Amino acid sequence: MPFHVRLRFGPPPSPAITGTWDSEATAERKFRGFIGRYGSRADVRIELLEETADGQLIVVRRWTKDHGEETRPRS
Structure with missing residues (x-):
């Protein structure tokens, strides 16, 4: 399955x-x-x-300066 990396300069929907x-x-x-x-x-x-x-995107890892790296448990 494909993996995506998304970089955003601001909160969604930026x-x-x-x-x-x-x-x-x-x-x-x-x-x-x-x-x-x-x-x-x-x-x-x-x-x-x-x-x-089925095309849904599930966050595996997330980074922000305030919270550092957050990892989501996989099912």
Whole structure:
């Protein structure tokens, strides 16, 4: 299943930069790279999402400057 990384400069529904990869490892590297590059900005939200078979997006990891990294348990 595809994995997505979303970078937002502000709360939803602000515009987002997104990327999609078939490899979770590649998406994880991009997620970490965005944290390194933009994670110190107060308005940044970075998410790693997994796309389900029916097209829903589930947040796997999330980063904000205030809360750091948050990981969602997988079912």
